[in-house]
Amino acid sequence: MPTSLLHLQKPHSIPSINSPPPLSLHSASNIPKLFHYTRSKREMTNFPVINLGNLNGEDRAATMDQIRDACENWGFFEVLNHGIPHDFLDTVETLTKEHYKKCMEQRFKQLVASKALEGLQAEVTDMDWESTFHLRHLPQSNIAEVPDLSDEYMKVMKEFALKLEKLAEELLDLLCENLGLEKGYLKKAFYGAKGPTFGTKVANYPPCPTPDKIKGLRAHTDAGGIVLLLQDPQLEVITNGKYKSVEHRVIAQTDGARMSIASFYNPGSDAVIYPAPALLEKETEDGKKKVYPKFVFEDYMQLYAGMKFQAKEPRFEAMKARETTAPIATA
């Protein structure tokens, strides 16, 4: 999406191999704690593409329905016309690839050699074929402390974060509208004492000689609120379509380096997360039961750190057990 995909792409069309990289959004595992989605029975034949430009015209209602369907049945969608200039996203991509070449590639090669990951005969299940670094934007930026970033790259990534923060908050309000929650409800729910946590994982996936033996990134579901994903074309993210916080993985390629920039707009560490009362009331009326626990977001993230590559249900169960032994007061 960075580039031409955004304005020129027709709604619902899938980018061709040569199209500019898409920006995608998937609702992550915290969202289902706030609202309950039904499970998808759909096959991953084709994924939803939402033209946000249509929200300003007569297609608004249909577009909101597409977003609702994408959230309920996919947990992942691609956005067009999101307002971030293509040229700017091209710059982000170019600088990210330059930074990898200059500052990360040699280190990655040394790591591959030290872990004997060349010419693998057996499958490796405890490592990923990726080279990453993390930037934190909110509640306080750490960009100035991240080593090896050029002044230009630092400046661009700060601007990138501001643009994505705005987009994430716009998307949260679209979700509120679809859920019948007041505007700003989700942003407020994420706020805690110091505001949301917002960060970016910058990942490069160098060519891998044995992609059948080691994944670029093993299958997982994300924690947190929403994830905005900027990828170069053809980075293959496969989902099995089972979950709203959809399971996905990255397959490394034998030729050509790939990159992925994932920005996570999450609750503040001390934000208390629990199902929206208005939705619970509605579900009770509908005869459904509460299934998601109430918890402090930081506690969930600690649990998540050790269970990222497992199914998300045991994480929810563990938080429910904790909720029973140590209930959290909520205003």
Ligand SMILES: [Fe+2]
């Ligand atoms: Fe992920």
